Each structure stands twice: as structure tokens, then as C-alpha cells.
Amino acid sequence: MQYKDYYKVLEVPRTATQDEIKRSYKKLARKFHPDVSKEKDAEQRFKEVGEAYAVLKDPKKRAAYDQLGSQWQEGQGFTPPPEWKTQFSFDGGDIFAQQGGDFSDFFEALFGGIGARQGGKTSGFYQRAMNEKGRNHHASIEISLEEAFHGTVKTITVQFPEIDSSGNYNNASRTLNVKIPKGIGDGQSIRLAGQGGAGTGNMPAGDLYLDIKYQPHPLFRVEQHNLYITVPITPWEAALGTTIEVPTLDKKLNLKIPPNVQTKQKLRLKGQGLPGKEPGDLYVVLEIVTPPATTEEARNLYRKMAAIMPMNPRAHLR
Amino acid sequence: MEKNLLQILSGQVFDENLQISLVEFCQICQINSTEVIEMVEEGVLEPVSGISHQEWYFNSRAINRLRTAKRLQQDLEINLPGIALALDLLQEIEQLRKQIKS
Numbered sequence: 001m002q003y004k005d006y007y008k009v010l011e012v013p014r015t016a017t018q019d020e021i022k023r024s025y026k027k028l029a030r031k032f033h034p035d036v037s038k039e040k041d042a043e044q045r046f047k048e049v050g051e052a053y054a055v056l057k058d059p060k061k062r063a064a065y066d067q068l069g070s071q072w073q074e075g076q077g078f079t080p081p082p083e084w085k086t087q088f089s090f091d092g093g094d095i096f097a098q099q100g101g102d103f104s105d106f107f108e109a110l111f112g113g114i115g116a117r118q119g120g121k122t123s124g125f126y127q128r129a130m131n132e133k134g135r136n137h138h139a140s141i142e143i144s145l146e147e148a149f150h151g152t153v154k155t156i157t158v159q160f161p162e163i164d165s166s167g168n169y170n171n172a173s174r175t176l177n178v179k180i181p182k183g184i185g186d187g188q189s190i191r192l193a194g195q196g197g198a199g200t201g202n203m204p205a206g207d208l209y210l211d212i213k214y215q216p217h218p219l220f221r222v223e224q225h226n227l228y229i230t231v232p233i234t235p236w237e238a239a240l241g242t243t244i245e246v247p248t249l250d251k252k253l254n255l256k257i258p259p260n261v262q263t264k265q266k267l268r269l270k271g272q273g274l275p276g277k278e279p280g281d282l283y284v285v286l287e288i289v290t291p292p293a294t295t296e297e298a299r300n301l302y303r304k305m306a307a308i309m310p311m312n313p314r315a316h317l318r
Numbered sequence: 319m320e321k322n323l324l325q326i327l328s329g330q331v332f333d334e335n336l337q338i339s340l341v342e343f344c345q346i347c348q349i350n351s352t353e354v355i356e357m358v359e360e361g362v363l364e365p366v367s368g369i370s371h372q373e374w375y376f377n378s379r380a381i382n383r384l385r386t387a388k389r390l391q392q393d394l395e396i397n398l399p400g401i402a403l404a405l406d407l408l409q410e411i412e413q414l415r416k417q418i419k420s
Contacts, residue, residue: 029394033390035386035389035390035408036408046393136346136348176327178327178328179328184331184333185334187382188334189378189381191329191330191346193329193330206348207346209332209346210329211382
């Protein structure tokens with residue numbers, strides 16, 4: 001097991017007052033809250049901050065933790081002193097213990113155990129009535145745009161805490177094959193009836209809601225059912241018009257570019273977006289790319305263009 | 319378990335067009351209606367239609383909004399007006415991020 005430096009996690013010195021600890025915790029909790037933060041490891045950091053605060057906000061736990069000494073480094077191999085359990089005893093019942101099992105082995109070894117778990121069980125988890133429908137569970141899954149376009153079957157494993165008949169926690173898991181229907185949208189969800197938590201008495205199990213998230217696609221951007229793709233073209237293609245090959249999600253299409261198009265101009269391919277009751281469209285966003293003038297001949301050609309077709313693209317700026 | 323591996327489950331899709339009544343919404347989210355009404359009054363949730371509680375309809379976005387709201391409430395101890403503000407700003411950030419990518 002690895003030592004956790006709770007002061008370092010909360011970014012406070014070992015001498016910090018309880019108020020300082022609280023302020024720092026609040027700030028970091030806001031910063032790393034998974035619903036707010038875009039940082040990759042936000043969820044992990046949020047848990048660590050919560051665990052550190054669970055210890056340091058409680059003067060009794062903090063004093064015990066401090067007794068381990070300041071010579072330890074974050075991540076260093078650690079074994080609790082043998083006299084620990086007899087020296088300190090902790091009753092549970094604080095709000096963090098309710099989350100049950102989310103904390104590190106280090107926390108569990110020092111402050112966990114039966115006390116904390118029982119505290120969680122009585123106050124944290126919703127008390128079950130004798131006859132009640134099971135809890136609805138939520139899970140999320142990322143799918144590629146291609147999978148949304150064609151539809152697919154995804155295998156998912158959902159984990160959830162369950163309380164068995166004798167009142168103990170178990171981390172149960174279940175593997176399911178779920179049909180992802182063609183055209184499902186980003187942010188939509190699928191209700192799987194009866195795949196949630198077990199009911200009590202004769203009541204049915206809850207449902208599982210599977211939230212769909214699209215993975216970012218290297219070529220296409222999605223807006224509702226419409227797709228956008230940026231396609232580079234040369235100045236002569238833009239000026240004279242041409243036919244170019246454009247990828248859709250399942251094929252390639254020939255797109256006619258009319259003469260005299262400008263960069264950022266959008267061309268719509270009707271019905272080539274995501275499928276649905278009203279299929280979306282594919283928008284081709286043109287981007288004119290100019291060839292660099294690397295030879296004298298090329299530079300002369302640009303000079304000739306400037307002489308024949310003078311223009312001021314910045315007329316609107318003055 | 320082994321049986322599950324062979325079976326392919328199909329579910330009901332919750333899209334933006336789905337209209338969910340207050341009663342259904344409470345069942346889905348396993349929350350009582352007074353809490354939902356309070357959240358609507360404070361702007362955390364917005365029914366897509368309906369004037370009185372009985373006529374309210376929500377869409378599937380409201381389910382996600384409620385779940386985020388509950389987490390913000392529990393984890394950061396934010397009150398309802400604060401949650402409404404945070405959710406609106408988060409939504410705006412999300413839209414701006416999408417625009418930047420284009």
C-alpha cells in the first residue's frame with residue numbers, strides 16, 4: 001500500500017488551520033468536480049481531494065494521521081503501525097464514508113473498517129422499504145460516429161454497489177450486450193428495462209439508463225443530425241469550379257463546386273448526415289489553400305495576378 | 319451471466335423529441351415531485367411545455383440536467399439558484415467549445 005500525502009493533495013502546509021483546509025478543499029473540489037472540470041484526471045483528483053478532506057477536516061483523524069510523522073513521501077510503500085487499531089478507533093457516519101469503497105487502501109487501512117462502513121450504511125444509503133421498485137442505474141458509453149451511423153451492438157460491464165440481505169455492501173457487476181440503434185444522437189440515452197438495481201419484496205428491478213456520447217471524429221463535426229466537414233481546395237478550383245470527391249460516413253461522393261466560391265462557404269449535401277426520422281445533411285465547408293511561391297516563375301505568376309485582378313480584401317476594415 | 323452474453327438487449331431510445339410527464343420524470347429520476355417543482359421554480363429545470371404541474375412535459379436533456387444538479391448539490395453544496403446558473407454557464411461553454419472546433 002502507498003502512503004498518501006493528504007496535505008499535498010489539499011495543497012496546504014502541515015501547519016494549516018482547519019479553516020485553511022476547508023477553504024482549500026472547497027476550491028479544489030470546485031476545480032476538479034467531474035461535471036465542471038475538463039481536466040483528464042478530474043474524477044480521480046476529485047476523489048483524492050475528498051479522501052484527504054475526510055481525514056484532515058476531522059481533528060481526531062487529523063491528529064492520528066499526523067502521528068505517522070512527516071517523513072513519508074507521497075506514493076511511498078507503507079504499512080500501518082501494528083498498534084494503530086488499538087490506539088485509535090473511528091466511528092463512521094461522516095459523509096465521505098457513505099460512498100463506501102471509493103477510497104484508497106491507505107484510507108481503508110487507517111480509517112476504514114467496520115465503523116466507517118456501518119456509518120455509511122445507516123445514514124448514506126437510502127433505506128429500502130419492504131416493497132419497492134429497484135433503483136434506476138445510469139451508465140454512459142462512448143461510440144464512434146460510424147457506429148452511430150450504422151448502428152451496432154456494444155458489450156458493456158456495469159458495476160454498482162448492492163446491499164445484500166444481511167446488509168453488507170457488494171460491488172456487483174453485470175455484462176450486457178446492448179443494441180445501439182442506427183442514428184442515435186449524442187447525449188441521448190437508452191432505457192434498458194429491468195437492468196437496474198433489484199427490487200425488494202415482489203417489486204420489479206429498476207431500469208438502466210445508458211447515456212450515449214460521441215467520440216470526437218477526425219474529419220466530421222456533428223451538430224444535431226447534421227455533419228460538417230472542412231474540405232481544402234486550390235484557388236483555381238475555387239475560381240473556375242470543379243468536381244471533387246468528398247467522403248461521407250459510408251461512401252465517397254462527387255461534389256460539384258460552382259465557379260467563384262469563397263473560403264468558409266458551405267455546400268449542402270442533403271440527407272447525407274446522420275440517419276433519423278428526418279435525416280441530417282452533410283455540410284462541406286470550403287477552405288481555399290494557396291500554393292506557396294517558391295520559384296521566380298511562381299512569384300511572377302502571382303505578380304501577374306495582382307496586376308490583372310487587383311483587389312482589396314480589407315476594404316471593410318477601414 | 320452466460321446467458322446475458324448471448325442475448326442482445328434492445329431498449330427504448332430517449333431522444334429530444336420524447337415528452338416525459340412530471341409523474342414519469344419523477345419515476346425515471348426517482349425523485350419526489352416537490353423537489354422537481356422547486357427546481358423548475360428556481361430555473362434548474364425547464365419543462366418543454368405545459369403551464370400547470372399536471373401538464374408539464376420534460377425532454378431527455380432534463381434527466382441529465384437533474385443528475386448533474388444533484389451531484390453539484392451534494393458535492394459542492396451549491397444552492398438551487400447557483401446550480402441553475404452553473405448549468406447554464408456549463409451549457410454555454412459546451413456550445414462555445416463546439417464552435418471553436420469548427
